[in-house]
Amino acid sequence: MANRDQPVNGRSSKLSLLKTGNLILSDAGKFTVWETNTQSLSSVHLSLYNTGNLVLQNVEGVTLWESFDFPTDTLLPRQLLTRNTRLVSSRSQTNYSSGFYKLLFDNDNILRLLYDGLEVSSVYWPDPWLVSWDAGRSTYNSSRIAVLDTFGNFSSSDDFTFMAADYGLNLHRRLRIDYDGNVRLYSWDEEAQTWFVSWQVIQRPCKIYGICGANSFCTYIVGFDRKCSCLPGYKMKNLTDWSNGCESEFQLSCSRNESSFLLLPRVEFFGYDYGFFPNYTFDECKNLCLQLCNCIAFQFTFYREDGSSDCYPKTRLLNGYRSPDFPGDLYLRLPENNLLSYTNSIQDFKLVCSSKGTVQLDRTYKRSPDNRIVKFMLWFACGVGGVEIICIFLVWCLSSRTQQASNVDKQDCLVAVTGFRRFTYAELKKATKDFNAEIGRGAGGIVYKGVLPDNRVVAIKLLNESNQGEGEFLAEVSIIGRINHINLIEMWGYCVEGKRRLLVYEYMEHGTLSQNLSSHALDWKKRFDIAAGTAKGLAYLHEEFLEWVLHCDVKPQNILLDSNYQPKVADFGLSKLQNRNLENASFSRIRGTRGYIAPEWVCNLPITSKVDVYSYGIVVLEMVTGKGPTKGVHAIDSGGETEPKRLVAWVREKRNEAAAMTSWLEEIVDPILESSYEKGKMETLITVALKCVEEEREARPSMSQVAEMLLCQENDSHSDDLGISL
Structure with a gap:
């Protein structure tokens, strides 16, 4: 990080490579926050190599600046740690500014860990009371250089070496000094898609200086x-x-x-x-x-x-x-x-039984010559207590059976009324043929196709493991089971056994919207109906259901199509339920998919129903244009060169040029549709979608307003007046 102690506005700042050869970072006010201070008479280029090194070079191949010379808290394989560089920890797990811990070469040529606190500074590794040779170090090599190679072997000029637990080639690794003052080597697990610690310098973290502060x-x-x-x-x-x-x-x-x-x-x-x-x-x-x-x-x-x-x-x-x-x-x-x-x-x-903590009492005790009465009272009390325990146990057994019978009656009643029931894990395992028929997967879990004993075809979602308790899970499932709308996927049951959590949904013959966008199966009418139906389903979740539910992950993969290509929104129950009285409640972490996430997530603003409105607008633009939001759109600039643009910016640009060029619809509409669409409806749909993706959430309509606008256009296809009042 070049500017860890001077963070800039992520939306209005930019990194620029000037013709003079200088690379600068400017904030929203156009002030230079950081620069490489490089100059070149010839043209320059900036390249990110597969080693992780960002290199600025001129046409002659001379390196003017490279990021490997300025590490922050991380050292990558083949990146040198020298007398002129050091690793500095972050302030905390969420604050990336400079922290209190440093890994550096000291003046005696020894690689050390230093605690540089608010009031005091002190070396804590190797142990400061050890002389260099007792710590296994050498002070004679003054080159002061250390490197981690691609096999996971670290070597330093002071004779300090270590080897990763997973020593070998073809693994991604990084050495980092963490905010807690410990240096750890992380290795990437490709199968689990996560980093794990393959080595750390201090095994007893309580011995790290300053870890808990003074007193x-x-x-x-x-x-x-x-x-x-x-x-x-x-x-x-x-x-x-x-x-x-x-x-x-x-x-x-x-x-x-x-x-x-x-x-x-x-x-x-x-x-x-x-x-x-x-x-x-x-x-x-x-x-x-x-x-x-x-x-x-x-x-x-x-x-x-x-x-x-x-x-x-x-x-x-x-x-x-x-x-x-x-x-x-x-x-x-x-x-x-x-x-x-x-x-x-x-x-x-805890009590410490040391020699100086015990005292010999100067007294003796004599046994009473007659303690029969005491013995009798003791046995009598034990007998009464035993009888009480037996009675309590019998009452508990009777009440437990009554409660179980009551629960069975309630569940049978729920099944009879709604068809919503609790399945066993063995039933669902048999229905999916041992979970072999996978039909999709996402951040929440894996979806399998299954057939129930009554021959109903279902989609069974095996959720990822979580720390959610059974009671909390059942409470949320009971709410989801009550949701009933023609444009929302219907849940038929669930399973909870130990840490296993499964949901049973109705099966959709035509899969997801994402799977059908590139085919000729979706003509103009089907696409408009999908947009209108999805809006109705989301409006029901936001405003008509007793519990306000935010989806937080609206995307084509979560819009399913039945046998008539009618849309049904899925995965709405996996988001956090939003209470009516908690209008400004916020979520603890980002939920959603890249390209469909509203700006509120990134800016850490309170999350409302407008995040779903934004994602819906992106989905509509994707249906209209046939282009994904993350792949970018290649447009031709005024100089005749091709440049990538974001989908929203590209559509807005084409629409703003409508006065000078009347064929803007033909330029953005999916070529699969050819020209088989109603121009008035298409313009309305694009206008509504662009309102949904406004940067300011207050400028976006609600989902009920979106549904109403599309319904009005469907009832009056001859209306060309786009003056929509929000």
Whole structure:
């Protein structure tokens, strides 16, 4: 990233290659944000190579600038890390500006990881207390160069090397310093279409400096997952960013009589010691900290093997972590009068059974000579308790059977009224012949053709695995099952077993609109009817159904055609349901398909029904022109050269030229239609589609308005007045 700390407007900024040989990035205000500062007397060209390197060269082949010389947080195979380059992490998982962690060559020729925080800086890999040869490094080679080769082998001039777990050729890899300060090698899994970690430098992430900020410590939850926590008596400075650490809720007095210490077992804060005091006793270490006004805690480490101990008074509490492997404890200095209230804050700490934590009580116990009454009362209580448990179990069994019978009755009633039922996984597996007849797939899952025992042909969608609970899934399915409209695909049932989620739909003989667009089966009348029917179906979802439903993925692949080529919109139930009272609710991630996504998704604006209106407009333009939105349209500019244009811009341009050129419809209409269409209807359809794809969502009509406009045109095909009031 060339401008990670100066992001620009993605819609109004541009990257330009000037004739002078300079490559510049300008923002919406035409100000230069970034440039290569290159010059050339001869012509230049910019090329992106298959290695990932973006190279600016002149006609003589001289390289003026290349992106490999300016890495951000990632190193690609064959890209050099040198004395003049470094990898810098992102600020967070969603903030790509410069973060606090750096991978670089130090002045002693060693490749190191550096934490460069808001207040302090420190090297944390290799371990700073190790000399170079103990860390397996050499300081003698001053070339300071490192590279990852195409086999997954990394080698550095300081003798540091590693090899990917999937060592070998023909794999895509990238080495990245992540926002959490760890360096990981990622490999691409072609089958799963995802990146996985094939190597990482630090196996215990809690030991990364600054990971939880000041006055907080890191703990391991499960495996290598970690959690940050404030120390007792401290609170987070920024509730959304742990790097700012925690701040105290108390005022610490310098008087030793007003301070006390709270034991935090197995907690270590490395660095920022007042000094190192070996062979100090616990009381000596405690008194030393009390004498120092700037001592806010002390670390006491006791070694059982030789009986020695170390004392570390702390002036700052940074780089804290808790681990059962650490032999020492931290004693946190707190005000005496608040000590009891802070004791409740350490419930997460387990008891430590060390020698200094046990005390021999100076007392003996004698057995009572007669305890028969106590024994009798104990046996009597156990008997009564056992009887109560048996009664509770019997009542639970009876109520469970009653509930199951009630559920069966309800399900039978639902099947009798709507035909909507719950299938077993075994039934659907048999209906699809072990899921062999695949008829389509998308982001939501795979669709198979099946035949039910009553000979009904169905489409069965096997959804991708998700963390959605069964109750939440059943609630959404029950809503989808109630949706009934002639232009919406009908759901006949569902299956939920364990993590398996399947939906059973009616089968459409002619497949999807996408499969039919390039054929001669769709004449002008069918295309107009498909546009009108799709609008009616979406209008029903948006405004007529009791629960407002947004589709969020309207595209030709989700518009199915029955035996009469009547459209039925599919996959509408997989989007998030929109509550009537949540007009400005937004989705957490982009849903949709490239080319059909409304600008609101990219600009992170609240999502409304107008996203479906935009996608519908793109679909209509695709039906009219026969051209997809992502492939681009090749138009001829004023100089006679061919240039690619987006579908929407191309149609608008042709329509605006209508005054000077009356044959604009012939230029954009799908050649398959030849000239067999009604001109007035076609102009109306294009006008409506262009209104649907307006950049500003407020300028777009609703789907009910779209359906009404097309219906009016269908009833009055002689109307040429295009003054449509929205």
